[in-house]
Amino acid sequence: MKLLNKINTLLFLLCLTLSSAQQTPAAKQTKTIVIANGTAHLGNGDVIENSVIVIKDGKISAIGKSSEVPFEPQSMEVINAKGKHVYPGFIVANGTLGLVEVDAVKASNDLAELGTFNPHIRSIIAYNAESKVIESMRPNGVLVGQVVPRGGRISGTSSVVQYDAWNWEDAAIEIDNGLHINWPSSFSRGRWWLGEDPGLKPNKDYAKQVKELSDYFTEAKSYNNGDKAERHLPYEAMNGLADGSKHLYIAADDEKSITDAVNFAKSHNVSKITIVGGYQAANVASFLKQNEVSVFLRRVHSRPNLEDDDYDLPFKLAKQLVDAGVLVALEPSGQMERMNSRNLPFYAGTTVAHGLTKAQALQLITQNPAKIMGIDVKYGTLEAGKSATLFISEGDALDMRTNQLTHAFIDGRKLSLETHQTELWKRYAKKYNQED
Incomplete structure (x- = not known):
């Protein structure tokens, strides 16, 4: 017990040290x-x-x-x-900078809330403007970013901040202007630790999970169009998707999930849609362009997901989508996402080595994310x-x-x-x- 207390004390002191003022x-x-x-x-x-x-x-x-x-x-x-x-200034899309300081210290982690449907969770009020991780972005030119919650089917709302402020109120550029959902995967992998085949297989609960999400959207719409006799904060947070005052970001990677997610959003009259991740987005690029859907493209510096994918697929995805006329921005999610956000310009540089011009690559981290986030009147x-x-x-x-x-x-x-x-x-x- 004494050893455990000592470990907790050391972790707490480490947290205090790392979270001291920038x-x-x-x-x-x-x-x-x-x-x-x-x-x-x-x-x-x-x-x-x-x-x-x-x-x-x-x-x-x-x-x-x-x-x-x-x-x-x-x-x-x-x-x-x-x-x-x-x-x-470069702009981080789909980032979590300021929400976690030390992953191993629970008290410094405001990344996600418990529960499945959390549209009312506001990432901005958990944003730590004095994060030491944030200050390390500036020497690479990364000066603006989107603060995005994680977890659940509906994660909550995101805001856009600049990276030099006393507190979240000073940092805020746009508040609660994006709603983030994690689309159910149409495929799943077997749990190898339980002796199951680790290969991909259809998700047997896919239709059920999509219906649950659709029912939630329908219920929220009914509430917001009703008399609101009893206040429901999660449903209120869904308001604004139809009139375009709030942007819908859908995390989806495979071709079917991307197509289903866009059709789902359109069926609920959502006017601003962005696919986040979009590993197979190039396979449905014409569909995305036709529906005016933008993409926050997964981290460029990563490996292919499937054995039969081209070895350089993550590097050339941006060019494939840009050539198809899709509005694309780069995002850093993945292992050590917050620290790797400082490498955003070098992700863009890799796309130059795989076909884009330097001007096009620069747009992936400046003008394009600003347009998608709705801050292009002032930034980008x-x-x-x-x-x-x-x-x-x-x-x-x-x-x-x-x-x-x-x-x-x-x-x-x-x-x-x-x-x-x-x-x-x-x-x-x-x-x-x-x-x-």
């Missing part, structure tokens, strides 16, 4: 900033060489070629980006009038060898790129560089 959020912009002479990658497919970007009151007030955008350096803070590259591209959420890199931001940030801004606020990781790196680099 770098202090940046102060509000007070002086006009000009980023001059850099190569601006706008995120919409365009690139401006020798550009000038003027940032005023947290927004991009002007952007263009140096010959087209005059400015007065005497009254402004000028950053010379000659030989460097400027990008819009470098355009006049939009939020000055951007960064400057020494080289190509999609290449891990050259993506070295010199500056980063969120809403015009100049960020610290220091993290507990960079602090440790400097500490031990100094130690081992010392002469004996």
